[in-house]
Amino acid sequence: MYGRPHFIFSDIAVCNLKRSPFRTAGLISIVALLAFMLFGGSLISCSLFNGADGLAKRLGADILIVPKGYDQKIEGILLRGEPSAFFMDAAWLGKIAHFEGVRAVSPQLLIASLNASCCSMPVQLIGFDQETDFIVEPWIKTALPGRLSDGEIIIGGAISGGAGSKLEFFDREYTVVAKMENTGSGFDASVFMTMESARTAAEDFIARGGNLTLPDNAISALSIMLNEDSSPIGTTKAMNEHFGYGNSGIVVVPAKEIVSNVSGNLRALVTIIVALAAILWLLSILILAIAFSVILNERKREFGILRSLGATRRKLASLVFLESGIVSLFGGIAGVFLSALLILPFRTYIRDTINMPYMQPSVIALIGLTAGSLILSFVAGPIASLISSAKIRKSDIIDVVRDGEL
């Protein structure tokens, strides 16, 4: 009937926190903000790295050739999944195949489907030549038993449906034979089919009033693999010189450059994020330390009373330590939880905003990130309280309470 029967030392800390709700909420918010930023920052960094990594692994071409003026578009397709359609003469295939340093060439036909029945997003249809292909085939081998026939498709990880299901593009049905893993790159929103199927899709589109002119013998892009001893940059230069840069109607893109540019930008970005997180961590420890120190001053009377009742200095110091630990625990959990709630479900939105390949880490990696953020948050409060604890252990100021001090 008179409150809790056993009132122990840790109850003093809990009681103090509960009965000073504003002070406690303020301290918890500081830690929560820290945890929020730590978790959010590391999650976004990780996702960017995963995205770039996925793209690098999938993009087997050293050089891409696209019609003049479309080098930005191919980047959009690869990095951001922004569908395009563009064409050039298939005769380029023969011209390029014999260029010095070229080991393999494979053509692609790119068609954009802006509102497919299957998907909420625009889809990139990619026709590829199974005879010469060296990009698509290697990473679908596991999923695809035999060769792709006309009317059969392989879908990217972000497209709904699985093997055996049917998708419709421009009123024609296609059968899904395999689905790829998510990569975080533009390939996730792509559909792969034979060159013939892609051509049929384009004709269907035009027949339905689509604004597209499809020349005979058209291809959209050429993927080029070089010999071991040829450099992409050098070969790009040589091709530009040979075909006449600016008036050949094509543009030569050193594809690995796209990827390494992304990686380079990313490294800079991640360095900034990590540096910001470290600064934030130190800053919040500093703010907490100042807060604890101010609070200590206003708690002198409380500590003086506890001293008169027989609290050792060590006990008082551990009281401060314990309170800061509890605050950090709640703040850390709240911050990580909020951060996860705000970032995890909105990956598509984040990806569209930062315009880079973005792929959330696996569950195990997520657990690691969570644990790391929590640990850094949990220790922030206790570290910040060390100064106050040391003050309590050393000085006389808290021993004697003067009347009127409140």
Add this chain to the structure above:
Amino acid sequence: MMLEALEISKEYKRGDRPFFAVDGVSLSIDKGEFICIVGRSGSGKTTLLNMLTGLLTPDSGKIAFDGVAYDRLGDDELSLLRNTRLGYIMQGRGVLRNFTVLQNTILPRALFKRAEDPEAKAISLLDRVGIRHLADQLPARLSGGELRRVSIARALLSTPDLLIADEPTGDLDEETAAEILSLFRSVAEEGTGVLMVTHDLDATSLADRTLVMQSGRLRERA
């Protein structure tokens, strides 16, 4: 002698001028003895009590409890002494605002755990000082006199060998003050030494001895 102070002094500075708040005071109290200290405001009474409870270290002189000198005890031992054998009722409001009356009363046991449950004893002490009905209230709702009585009950919780009280009846009405004084008297009769600072002349008539503090010096009342 249970508590013995020998020639203890404490010097403070007022502006640049140093002065002795306590100036060569010697004092001893035995079990069951009831001693009152009277003296004008600022004469050094609280400073003396703070030194006697080990919260403040004298600049010179010696204090010993049961023959053990304070300067030979570490913080842990001195704290344990305060927790188990001394009951100190500080001047002013020695109550923590975050805890209920009952929690405040059993606070000493939260600092050093002992086997028996302090609650029954706490309730009976609150009853004895007349505030049992307030056991679950927070201090913010209590009057000054009620808060005072919480400190008194708390100081008696561990059945101390020595009760040290700094103006315990200061903000009590005459009737309640008389009740508290008779409580102290009966505590002394049960064997606890009582050292009380007071302005209440009725109190001194109950005491075995009354000492007068004046400008840091202590002398027997004539």
